[in-house]
Amino acid sequence: MNLPIPRLVRCLGLVFLALAGVSLHAETVEERGRYLTVAGDCASCHTARGGVPFSGGRAIGTPFGAIVAPNLTPDRETGLGTWDADDFYRAMHAGKGHDDSSLYPVFPFTSYTKVTRADTDAIFAYLKSLAPVKRAVPEPTLRWPYSMRSMMAPWRALYFDEGEFQPDPKRSPAWNRGAYLVQGLGHCNECHASRNRFGAMLTEPYLAGGIIPTQNWYAPDLSMGRHGGLSGWTEADVVALLKTGRSAKGTALGPMAEVVLQSTQHLTDADLAAMASYLAALPERESAEQSESAAGADDLARNGKTVYVAHCAQCHGYDGRGKGDAYPALDGNVSVTEPTGINAIRIVLSGGFAPATRDNPRPYSMPPFSQKLGDDDAAAVVTYIRQAWSNKASAVSPGDVRAYRSTPGG
Incomplete structure (x- = not known):
């Protein structure tokens, strides 16, 4: 192999840099910030349906009223255009706004306080690189007295621990x-x-x-x-x-x-x-005591088996083990056995729709059964799958189904 001398020198230089552990692609601060905003799932809250990413406008519901996520683009009037890196770090780390007012914890500063200054600076650099979008968002519609930001002072004193994540040297x-x-x-x-x-x-x-x-x-x-x-x-x-x-x-x-x-x-x-x-590495949990079956739960489960055989077994299997990658197992499924029964009720009523991802672009989905099953039959089949095979979860009632049939959810 005969290489021109300048090219040979360049190749040897690249080999030396690689052996020395020097990256041949220098990631910019903005690129790192973009990755970190994805890790933080920031766009999900700060983008209204059909809106420009990060321009705000999505209403976030809370038990105390709704709060609309703000505009994170660098617009000077309605976004972060007048903020600097210190302002952004204070919001992430201390839950304080540009005017030093207390932010409501629907913005998860209670978790973001652990993010390092270097990472918050990178996120801010990425947000500042976006095209500015002029979009003002309305004030929160919280009930009194939660609408009083002064109420955040005692809340913060009781429930907010400020501080960046500190690595544990005893861990990997x-x-x-x-x-x-x-x-x-x-x-x-x-x-x-x-x-x-x-x-x-x-x-x-x-x-x-x-x-x-x-x-x-x-x-x-x-x-x-x-x-x-x-x-x-x-x-x-x-x-x-x-x-x-x-x-x-x-x-x-x-x-x-x-x-x-x-x-x-x-x-x-x-x-x-x-x-x-x-x-x-999370600690083991204490064994939860199984509650006694509610009156009529055994009858519900028996009726539920009939519903299951008619509507569910063809996909999920008579043994609850599912079928390959297409239809998930119900035996031991955390969505089936979680303590409340909410998830199984919601999936039976409204269907189950997995995300279309890069590695699973055409996922199988489960159709809704809210039009086919009344409250009694839906409660029966949910109770059956929560107690069949190795599952030992509590029964659900027709009243539970009725409550979630009429209650919206995300």
Whole structure:
């Protein structure tokens, strides 16, 4: 092989840089910021239906009223045009606005406080690189006294712990990276936790599951240990779900489908593996005592088997084990066995629609049965699948079905 001397010198130089561990592609701050906004799923909240990404306008419901997500483009009048990096860091880290007013925790600064200054600066640099969009958003429509921002002072004193993530030197780099993403930018506990009457997350035990306010879905316990919501899952199962929207153990539906679509499918394999590593290390949960069957639950389950055979078994199997990648197993499925029964009721009534991801572009979906099944039959089949095979979850009632049939959800 005969190479011209200048080309040979250049090739040797590139080899030397590669051996020295120097990246041959210098990622810009804006590129890193773009990746981090995807990890934080920022566009989902800060984009109205049909609107320009990050220009705000999506109403976020809370038990106390609605708050419209603000414009994050660099428009000087309606967006972040007059903000600087310090302002943005204060919002992320301390939950304080440009005018030093307290932000409402529908903006998850309770999690974003863990994000490093370097990463918030990168996110801000990316947002400042966007084309400005003039779009003012309305003020929150919160009930009194929650409409008084002064009420945030005692709330913050009771429920907000400010501080960046601190790596644990006793843990692996992968665990620390996963903890940083799950606790911080991923803000997973904002959904996967119960909340008290004042809207504050219950953090002990961490990621223990809870009903998502106003969306009427149950975000499951994320512990993979014994008695955890993901007990029996492997780290590979978690990565598959986050990357493709489906795994051997379950499918991303409801609000989680949007998270996969807009955020996690775009993360690197290394980051997804790190998140799975962190979840795998969550503590085991205490065994939950099984409640006694409600009156008539046995009859419901028997009737439910008939409904299941007629409408469900062809896809999900008579043994509840599903069929390959197309139809998920119901035996041991966390969406079936979660404590409330909400998810199974909603899926039976409204159908199950997995996200179309890069690695699963044409997912199978489950049709809704709200027009075919009355409240009694829907309660019967949900009760059956929650108690059939190895499942040992509590029964649901026709009243439960009726409540979620008439209640909107995300």
